[in-house]
Amino acid sequence: MPAEDLPYPIGERDALESPDENRLWGLLGDQALFKHIELWPYSTNGSLDEEAARNGRMNGDLYAGLKKVFGEISSIEVGALGSAESMTTAAELTSFHTLQRWVPGVQDDRHLFVFRSRDGEWAGFRWREESFRFRRSALVGFSLTCTMPARMSGGFELWAGCVPPRAEAGTPVNYECFAASSCYLYDRWTPEVAFALLSIMTRVANFLGTTLTTREVMDV
Numbered sequence: 001m002p003a004e005d006l007p008y009p010i011g012e013r014d015a016l017e018s019p020d021e022n023r024l025w026g027l028l029g030d031q032a033l034f035k036h037i038e039l040w041p042y043s044t045n046g047s048l049d050e051e052a053a054r055n056g057r058m059n060g061d062l063y064a065g066l067k068k069v070f071g072e073i074s075s076i077e078v079g080a081l082g083s084a085e086s087m088t089t090a091a092e093l094t095s096f097h098t099l100q101r102w103v104p105g106v107q108d109d110r111h112l113f114v115f116r117s118r119d120g121e122w123a124g125f126r127w128r129e130e131s132f133r134f135r136r137s138a139l140v141g142f143s144l145t146c147t148m149p150a151r152m153s154g155g156f157e158l159w160a161g162c163v164p165p166r167a168e169a170g171t172p173v174n175y176e177c178f179a180a181s182s183c184y185l186y187d188r189w190t191p192e193v194a195f196a197l198l199s200i201m202t203r204v205a206n207f208l209g210t211t212l213t214t215r216e217v218m219d220v
Helices: 048-073 090-100 191-208
Strands: 032-036 077-080 112-117 122-127 130-135 139-148 155-162 179-185 211-218
Touching (some): 048 122, 048 130, 048 179, 112 191, 139 191, 155 191
Parallel strands (some): 139 211
Antiparallel strands (some): 032 112, 077 130, 112 122, 122 130, 155 179
């Protein structure tokens, strides 16, 4: 189906839309819809260059964590820009910048995206030159645990859950085959990072039409 006709809640609804409008928001390409999900927590520590370098590393860590998680619980396909797995080309990314809105270049650590194919079959993430994708129908949901510091420095644990592809249409899901995995992100908890990470994962879950659960614990 064309991206504009896919059912809500995949994507986001704009407040200025009429009640019967039901389209997706993002950077629309020939094969997929992309959404920029840069992790950029507010900080007053250090210079702008130091802040940019720190936040760039955080974007890379988030991509690496997601790649690890999905690689453990589903079949992923990895590719560079222009490959079938990336579902876009350098020219198309340039057109996003010039025709639609500003997007960071592929050499910029802010170049972190979630994407889904226009037919709804694939979902994935890209950071800089690399992308990975997986079958969107396998995704059950995400969970984010924020560990607030007490005895230690705290941190974040991001979970994803998947089920194997169904053998054929109408076949019940075998939930005994449900798989989940997690990754630990960042070496300490701060409210700024917690807010930014929760905001990003909420956007990702909405964009992919799945759920996000959250919880807060303390390392006591």
